[in-house]
Amino acid sequence: MGMTARGFLAASIGYGLIGLVAGLYMAILEDHSQMPAHAHIMVIGWVSFFLFALFYLHFGDRVSRRMTQLHFWLAQVSSPLLFAGLWLMHSGNDEFQPLAAVSAMAYALSFLMFAVLAWPVLRNST
């Protein structure tokens, strides 16, 4: 397994565990105000990162190495900031809204990189 697939797999397992703790926290405290943080940790952190791991496992040798590294690192830096920003915003700290906004744009940019790097795989598949 390449380093990128391995990195995304490790991140997905880590965020899966964190997201489950956040879900249980809301359920036990009967306070669902952290739903946006929990939902994004789960669907970006656990689900999307697991899917990226599978993508790179299968197609890793057919995509640009440089773009792969940019995608991986931008996703890994922006996503924890987005999760933290969402959590802080929804625990009454409105001043963290810019953190959530900027990290969300950065995460969106990382996805755009993925779309660009995955395009040749899509185009050349038979």
Ligand code: HEM
């Ligand atoms: C121990 C397991 C889990 C617990 C205790 C838990 C708990 C919760 C709670 C309390 C909510 C808020 C519900 C509401 O207020 O309407 C929620 C929402 C959500 N959870 Fe979980 N969750 C768990 C696992 C998962 C997993 C594995 C995923 C994804 C793979 C997930 C994805 C979501 C999503 C996307 C929402 C938002 C749903 C919506 O928009 O209505 N959760 N969860």
Ligand code: HEM
């Ligand atoms: C990075 C850019 C993103 C931004 C700015 C964003 C923003 C938002 C916002 C504002 C909501 C409504 C939250 C609320 O009810 O208060 C939401 C909900 C949701 N988003 Fe995202 N999102 C982003 C990326 C994603 C991605 C990549 C996924 C899936 C892989 C996703 C899945 C969901 C789900 C399942 C919900 C419903 C759960 C909830 O209401 O909290 N989002 N998103």
